[in-house]
Amino acid sequence: MRILIIIFTLCFTSYCSAQFVSYDDRLHFGAGAVISAGTYTVVYLKTKDKKKAFWYSLGTSVLAGVAKEVRDSGQKNNIFDTGEIVATALGGLTASTTINLFIGKNKDKKHKDTALVN
Numbered sequence: 001m002r003i004l005i006i007i008f009t010l011c012f013t014s015y016c017s018a019q020f021v022s023y024d025d026r027l028h029f030g031a032g033a034v035i036s037a038g039t040y041t042v043v044y045l046k047t048k049d050k051k052k053a054f055w056y057s058l059g060t061s062v063l064a065g066v067a068k069e070v071r072d073s074g075q076k077n078n079i080f081d082t083g084e085i086v087a088t089a090l091g092g093l094t095a096s097t098t099i100n101l102f103i104g105k106n107k108d109k110k111h112k113d114t115a116l117v118n
Contacts, residue, residue, distance in 0.1 A: 025087040028068075032061040032091025040099050050103060054096050061092025 040057035047053065065088030073080040 025084060028065065028084045028087035029091035029094075032065060032088035032093075033095040034091075035064050036061040036092035036095040037099060040096055044099075044103065050100055054100050057096045057099075058089075058092050061095075062089045065089055065092075 036057040039060040040053045043056045044050065044053035062085070065085040068088070069080050069082075069085055072078045
């Protein structure tokens with residue numbers, strides 16, 4: 001019975017257009033990532049605090065997405081699109097998380113110099 005349900009589910013997924021990502025949403029994702037990465041770098045270099053850099057960079061990308069949508073909604077034939085804010089925030093979250101994972105603790109480990117002796 002499970003196999004039958006899986007087959008029917010896979011047959012009907014091609015009729016769904018929920019997985020379509022528009023070009024504009026991809027641009028918002030990229031802009032959120034660039035804004036977040038820049039903010040993370042500046043805040044981390046100033047404070048050396050990973051948590052503060054993460055939250056500031058994520059907040060900056062969300063703020064940029066909201067500001068752009070507020071600006072766009074004031075123009076003729078445009079509406080306030082929360083999907084674009086989400087795309088910008090997800091770009092910021094992706095960049096912040098990625099940078100946060102690769103910035104490690106700076107431990108001063110003293111390595112002994114070893115020489116190979118024959």
